[in-house]
Amino acid sequence: MRVLLLIAKSEWQYWIRSQVVIGGTLLFVALLVTTSVLTGLRIDAETHARSHQQSEAEETFLAQPDRHPHRMVHYGHYLFRAPAPLAIFDPGLDAVTGHSIFLEGHRQNSATFAASDASADLGGLSWLSPALIYQLFAPLLIILLGHASIVREREASTLIPLLAQGLAGHTLMFGKALAIFSFIILLLVPLIISGVAAISFGESPVTVMFLAGAYLSYLTIWGMLTLCLSALLRKRSEALALLAAVWLGITLVMPSLAVNVAERRVPLAGKIETDLTMLSDLRKLGDGHNAKDPAFAKLRENLLKQYGVERVEDLPVNFRGLVAVEAEQKLTKVLNDYAEARMEGESRQATLLAKHGWFTPALAIAFASRTLSGTDLEHYHRFLREAEALRFDFVQGLNRAHVDKLSYGDDINRNKDEASWRRARVNASTWEVLDRFNFEPDKPLSRLENTLQSVAILLVWLILLLLLMVWAGRRLQP
Amino acid sequence: MSLMKAFVREAQFSGRDRSLLIWILVLLSLSSLSVWFGLAEVNDQKATIEDLIEADRQDRLAEASKLKDWGSAAYYSFHLTYDPPSKFAFAAMGQRDLQPWKHRIRMLALEGQIYERDADNPVLALVGRFDFAFLAAFIVPLVLIMLLYDLRVSERAGGRQDLLEATCGNASSLWRARAGVRTVAVFVSVITPLFIAGMITGSSLVSLLWAALIVFAHTALWAWLSYTIAAWRRPGTVILMSLLSIWLVMSVIFPASARALIDRVVPTPTGAEILLMQRETVNDAWDLPREETMTPFFDRHPDWIDYTPAEDGFEWPWYYAFQQVGDQRTEPITNAYREGRMRRERFAAAASLLSPPSLLERSLQTLAKTDFNAAMAYEARVRQFHAQLRDFYYPKFYRNEPFEKSGLDNLPVFQTGTSGE
Numbered sequence: 001m002r003v004l005l006l007i008a009k010s011e012w013q014y015w016i017r018s019q020v021v022i023g024g025t026l027l028f029v030a031l032l033v034t035t036s037v038l039t040g041l042r043i044d045a046e047t048h049a050r051s052h053q054q055s056e057a058e059e060t061f062l063a064q065p066d067r068h069p070h071r072m073v074h075y076g077h078y079l080f081r082a083p084a085p086l087a088i089f090d091p092g093l094d095a096v097t098g099h100s101i102f103l104e105g106h107r108q109n110s111a112t113f114a115a116s117d118a119s120a121d122l123g124g125l126s127w128l129s130p131a132l133i134y135q136l137f138a139p140l141l142i143i144l145l146g147h148a149s150i151v152r153e154r155e156a157s158t159l160i161p162l163l164a165q166g167l168a169g170h171t172l173m174f175g176k177a178l179a180i181f182s183f184i185i186l187l188l189v190p191l192i193i194s195g196v197a198a199i200s201f202g203e204s205p206v207t208v209m210f211l212a213g214a215y216l217s218y219l220t221i222w223g224m225l226t227l228c229l230s231a232l233l234r235k236r237s238e239a240l241a242l243l244a245a246v247w248l249g250i251t252l253v254m255p256s257l258a259v260n261v262a263e264r265r266v267p268l269a270g271k272i273e274t275d276l277t278m279l280s281d282l283r284k285l286g287d288g289h290n291a292k293d294p295a296f297a298k299l300r301e302n303l304l305k306q307y308g309v310e311r312v313e314d315l316p317v318n319f320r321g322l323v324a325v326e327a328e329q330k331l332t333k334v335l336n337d338y339a340e341a342r343m344e345g346e347s348r349q350a351t352l353l354a355k356h357g358w359f360t361p362a363l364a365i366a367f368a369s370r371t372l373s374g375t376d377l378e379h380y381h382r383f384l385r386e387a388e389a390l391r392f393d394f395v396q397g398l399n400r401a402h403v404d405k406l407s408y409g410d411d412i413n414r415n416k417d418e419a420s421w422r423r424a425r426v427n428a429s430t431w432e433v434l435d436r437f438n439f440e441p442d443k444p445l446s447r448l449e450n451t452l453q454s455v456a457i458l459l460v461w462l463i464l465l466l467l468l469m470v471w472a473g474r475r476l477q478p
Numbered sequence: 479m480s481l482m483k484a485f486v487r488e489a490q491f492s493g494r495d496r497s498l499l500i501w502i503l504v505l506l507s508l509s510s511l512s513v514w515f516g517l518a519e520v521n522d523q524k525a526t527i528e529d530l531i532e533a534d535r536q537d538r539l540a541e542a543s544k545l546k547d548w549g550s551a552a553y554y555s556f557h558l559t560y561d562p563p564s565k566f567a568f569a570a571m572g573q574r575d576l577q578p579w580k581h582r583i584r585m586l587a588l589e590g591q592i593y594e595r596d597a598d599n600p601v602l603a604l605v606g607r608f609d610f611a612f613l614a615a616f617i618v619p620l621v622l623i624m625l626l627y628d629l630r631v632s633e634r635a636g637g638r639q640d641l642l643e644a645t646c647g648n649a650s651s652l653w654r655a656r657a658g659v660r661t662v663a664v665f666v667s668v669i670t671p672l673f674i675a676g677m678i679t680g681s682s683l684v685s686l687l688w689a690a691l692i693v694f695a696h697t698a699l700w701a702w703l704s705y706t707i708a709a710w711r712r713p714g715t716v717i718l719m720s721l722l723s724i725w726l727v728m729s730v731i732f733p734a735s736a737r738a739l740i741d742r743v744v745p746t747p748t749g750a751e752i753l754l755m756q757r758e759t760v761n762d763a764w765d766l767p768r769e770e771t772m773t774p775f776f777d778r779h780p781d782w783i784d785y786t787p788a789e790d791g792f793e794w795p796w797y798y799a800f801q802q803v804g805d806q807r808t809e810p811i812t813n814a815y816r817e818g819r820m821r822r823e824r825f826a827a828a829a830s831l832l833s834p835p836s837l838l839e840r841s842l843q844t845l846a847k848t849d850f851n852a853a854m855a856y857e858a859r860v861r862q863f864h865a866q867l868r869d870f871y872y873p874k875f876y877r878n879e880p881f882e883k884s885g886l887d888n889l890p891v892f893q894t895g896t897s898g899e
Contacts, residue, residue, distance in 0.1 A: 075761045096600045100750045112593045113749030116576045118819045120740035120826035123836040128734035237714045256608035260515040271596040276533040350601045415791045
């Protein structure tokens with residue numbers, strides 16, 4: 001153990017003397033700190049703006065005057081998706097998904113206005129976040145530090161004497177590994193600071209710990225890969241060039257190629273396309289605005305029988321309201337079937353993409369990071385589902401008021417003259433059927449569950465590289 | 479002449495350089511993959527558009543029974559608008575992955591419809607697809623760096639540098655020729671698949687040549703940078719790390735900071751403001767005295783000023799008038815939103831002059847008509863088409879023309895613009 005520490009210590013001394021290492025580390029830390037602060041400020045401003053807009057939308061809805069309840073069904077309501085606390089570290093899908101959604105009767109609108117719609121577009125790599133810096137550029141720093149660790153001893157002809165003095169090859173390897181590992185732990189300090197900030201905004205410490213753990217495994221994978229190549233290759237320049245090439249492949253080329261593959265293997269129809277199919281299904285349901293639509297004949301018949309009356313005018317409830325309730329319910333079922341099918345398709349694409357983590361740990365960590373941060377597809381879908389549930393609730397609440405609080409006679413005569421127009425209204429207190437909305441990330445446990453695949457991938461990479469390291473250490477012979 | 483000779487000699491040497499050959503093969507396959515995926519995506523989008531055109535027609539036929547007057551005809555008829563991919567779009571998908579390129583609109587207030595996003599899977603959009611523009615802008619410079627940083631260092635380390643320079647007479651021409659051979663090899667391996675794909679799709683030769691020219695300029699720039707820095711008498715590690723830092727600054731740090739800065743400096747109204755205001759005006763109109771809707775409407779359409787709306791009860795002309803007034807009232811915010819986006823775009827264009835990779839990616843998107851301006855042009859065409867719909871229906875409402883279904887045959891048809899090339 002003492003030997004290990006000694007080796008690690010001398011590696012640290014070598015780094016501290018190297019201008020390249022110091023320069024590279026300073027550059028990296030400066031980049032990371034700036035990005036963390038900027039992302040933090042941006043997300044914080046977004047959170048405030050959106051929660052402000054949310055409460056304003058709720059107030060506006062509740063402040064509406066007495067009206068015909070169906071007017072409020074069409075007046076509709078807005079929901080805003082507040083970012084998760086850990087979005088300050090990994091904003092994930094926040095920039096490319098809409099953050100507001102308009103809810104109204106008879107329709108499911110898409111979430112509109114993503115930040116990417118209006119942002120100054122400067123190309124593929126210009127959405128920088130602390131998470132992305134860890135995923136893409138921290139490996140480069142580790143390569144810079146570690147590529148020479150063994151191979152420089154070989155080049156300087158100090159390796160053979162070292163081993164000849166009785167130092168076991170794998171002891172040397174693990175000593176160097178210890179140095180790199182301690183450096184990686186230091187690298188994680190900014191992440192932990194972001195995490196603590198997120199905890200102060202309500203994130204659970206467990207999630208932050210797991211997030212740090214995931215990045216620790218990811219960076220350790222790079223550390224071990226670097227060490228192995230440093231031990232296996234003859235020349236320092238070869239080690240560096242090969243590692244840089246591997247970095248290029250793993251972080252930049254393969255994830256994007258995997259996107260193309262996922263898109264081809266799981267084709268997904270666009271919304272307009274599926275909406276058109278859906279419309280032809282909906283046409284069979286009947287128009288909820290038209291109580292005479294034959295689709296509601298059965299409902300009428302049952303009601304008349306139930307109350308023992310001859311005409312809908314004699315019913316104690318408002319028939320038009322009941323038609324609206326029934327129509328909305330049937331319609332929503334169809335809408336939800338299509339929405340679920342679409343989300344399922346998107347999830348299948350995402351799962352396939354995540355499976356490519358077996359080829360590139362950069363994808364595995366990206367998925368784990370988004371899931372733990374609460375900014376992944378799962379969370380976006382939950383936002384859409386919660387929005388839909390809220391839509392259905394307030395629309396049906398209003399339709400119920402239409403049934404109970406407005407007489408059929410007033411309702412059908414509403415267009416006769418000014419006075420009947422005024423009579424066909426319900427009290428504004430009815431608008432209280434609207435639920436308050438507050439979007440929160442999943443419980444930590446279910447987020448952990450959703451990272452299982454990505455974590456498994458990272459662990460398998462870790463184990464394989466550990467075996468490779470042991471083998472490469474054995475090969476180091478005097 | 480001697481440079482030419484040196485070039486040929488180096489080319490012959492390079493043929494035996496295994497690592498160079500591997501890199502060239504890798505680039506050739508990546509370039510082929512990128513254009514192959516690009517072609518497949520373009521074909522998919524074209525097929526989608528064809529399916530949509532047919533489904534859209536079927537849908538209007540199915541709604542035909544609901545059309546009882548001009549008002550209901552306008553209410554129930556949706557119209558497909560779309561922006562077909564250009565022949566060169568396979569090389570750079572650009573904004574098509576983020577901005578909408580298809581809508582179904584009808585004659586209600588446009589502001590409530592035009593921001594609908596029929597977007598692709600956000601997970602895929604976030605990682606970004608591997609298209610030719612991405613390859614040329616971000617990957618090629620890295621490969622060039624790898625190929626050129628140790629030109630001299632490796633010979634120096636092998637103790638051959640002085641010998642080589644002494645035997646070939648003109649030292650710099652040797653290194654230049656060697657760097658030149660590698661650069662040309664990189665360029666040819668990247669551009670060949672693009673030309674083949676371009677011929678398959680029938681892209682115009684001008685687009686292809688322009689693309690080749692800018693990719694060449696970008697490649698040459700990085701080759702020159704690598705070559706210059708590789709001439710330092712420093713260890714290979716220092717040279718490689720310096721080059722990688724330059725790449726990092728130009729491709730990531732600068733564009734990312736510029737984006738953050740521009741978004742902060744140039745404000746735009748939030749989209750939600752537009753939608754909220756639009757909803758308020760359209761909904762309030764139901765309760766307002768009718769002249770409050772009709773007066774601003776007649777300001778825009780003085781031709782129909784003779785029309786007097788009914789005191790109460792529902793009628794279509796008034797209904798569509800308040801839809802239009804909803805759009806009119808949101809105009810200031812909508813314009814501010816559009817102008818904010820356009821100003822951001824202009825700043826981004828200026829900033830990209832300092833980041834060659836961004837500049838190349840954006841230029842290829844411009845050639846492919848998948849850039850921000852193309853997206854805005856499409857939005858403008860949708861607005862224009864919507865205005866044509868209004869021009870078609872308004873006379874029918876206000877002149878009280880009797881409803882005939884055959885009259886709908888003269889409905890305006892959406893024009894896709896010139897992006898077929």
